Amino acid sequence: MSDNPLMTALHTWRHTGAPGGTIGYAGYLPGRDLLWSRQTPVADLPPTDWTPTAAVLRCLTDPTRLAALADLLAGRGPLPAEHVAPLEAAGLITRRHTGEHDIAPQAAVPLLTILAAATNIATDTRPAALR
Structure with a gap:
């Protein structure tokens, strides 16, 4: 397993995500103090x-x-x-x-x-x- 937390999430989604797949994104912007993540089942698109x-x-x-x-x-x-x-x-x-x-x-x-x-x-x- 990767040290990259996003890759860890992808491996988890592979086993527990929506049957048709999951799309996700995340980010942190320190100057704006924003921490954000979102995931959407591909079927919802x-x-x-x-x-x-x-x-x-x-x-x-x-x-x-x-x-x-x-x-x-x-x-x-x-x-x-x-x-x-x-x-x-x-x-x-x-x-x-x-x-x-x-x-x-x-x-x-x-x-x-x-x-x-x-x-x-x-x-x-x-x-x-x-x-």
């Missing part, structure tokens, strides 16, 4: 209504918006005004004060997980058979 999922993913298709989110995650800002409404509607940011925003606490680790997974897919240079 896709959702019955894709609208909220599509709204989040649509917000992440704009490179300028991604850069603005990265700035917020790094504690830099402010957000360009044209990106505030869609990011708020998708639940990715919250308003601290007039003109000041932050990544929504419940969205921070999931957002980083999405970005890490997309970056892994985009930069994976292994042959398809090994992916």
